[in-house]
Amino acid sequence: MANPVCEVLLTKARLEAPKLNADFSAGAIVDFWGTVRQLEDGREIEGIDYEAHEVMATHQLQSVADEAVSKFALGAVIIHHRIGFVSAGEASLFLQVKARRRQAAFEASEWIVDELKRKVPIWKRPKFRAGERISKPEKKPESAIPATMK
Amino acid sequence: MKVRVQFYSQLRDVAGAPELIVDLAEGGTVTDLLGKIYAKVPALRSRDKSILVGAGVEFVDRNYKVQPTDEISIMPPVQGG
Numbered sequence: 409m410a411n412p413v414c415e416v417l418l419t420k421a422r423l424e425a426p427k428l429n430a431d432f433s434a435g436a437i438v439d440f441w442g443t444v445r446q447l448e449d450g451r452e453i454e455g456i457d458y459e460a461h462e463v464m465a466t467h468q469l470q471s472v473a474d475e476a477v478s479k480f481a482l483g484a485v486i487i488h489h490r491i492g493f494v495s496a497g498e499a500s501l502f503l504q505v506k507a508r509r510r511q512a513a514f515e516a517s518e519w520i521v522d523e524l525k526r527k528v529p530i531w532k533r534p535k536f537r538a539g540e541r542i543s544k545p546e547k548k549p550e551s552a553i554p555a556t557m558k
Numbered sequence: 559m560k561v562r563v564q565f566y567s568q569l570r571d572v573a574g575a576p577e578l579i580v581d582l583a584e585g586g587t588v589t590d591l592l593g594k595i596y597a598k599v600p601a602l603r604s605r606d607k608s609i610l611v612g613a614g615v616e617f618v619d620r621n622y623k624v625q626p627t628d629e630i631s632i633m634p635p636v637q638g639g
Contacts, residue, residue: 500639
């Protein structure tokens with residue numbers, strides 16, 4: 409596909425799906441929404457505070473999107489990630505992938521979310537119903553360090 | 559050289575401040591810098607294995623030579639999505 413589109417955004421605003429402008433020429437379009445669950449570690453939460461290293465996160469999101477376009481021959485990648493407080497039930501992540509074939513679109517979507525969780529400096533703090541706010545436990549160190557740093 | 563170091567998420571809480579200015583010899587590496595930081599904030603040392611380091615907008619490894627103009631970010635494992 410000519411002129412692939414890569415769009416990344418960190419925003420405090422509620423996420424909405426971008427209009428498709430009736431462009432279904434790609435062949436396969438996958439939308440993925442990541443939403444804040446009602447429970448965190450078995451406890452009810454009001455929502456999650458997302459903190460980002462904004463400049464670095466935007467750069468890393470763009471790198472992930474660019475690499476995905478190249479790796480999966482995509483026509484478009486849109487990644488929108490919310491920061492600030494996100495209530496339970498609301499979306500924290502929107503991803504749209506366009507490709508010629510569904511296999512590439514699905515595989516690229518999963519790859520992008522995996523890479524995002526590995527490389528993009530965003531952190532979350534659940535706000536529990538009782539008002540207690542604790543940091544989410546860190547992942548095990550080995551799995552958390554990007555391969556480029558090993 | 560004076561290096562500006564910023565802490566993120568839980569590490570900012572542990573450090574008790576959003577940033578530090580650290581004196582580092584020319585040619586010093588990230589490992590050298592972390593040693594200086596741990597001397598100032600001993601509570602961070604126990605997080606060493608999980609700490610991610612950024613220079614500008616890129617992740618860097620422990621052998622990276624810190625440049626005088628670098629803004630260094632000290633970060634816990636990422637949790638986006």
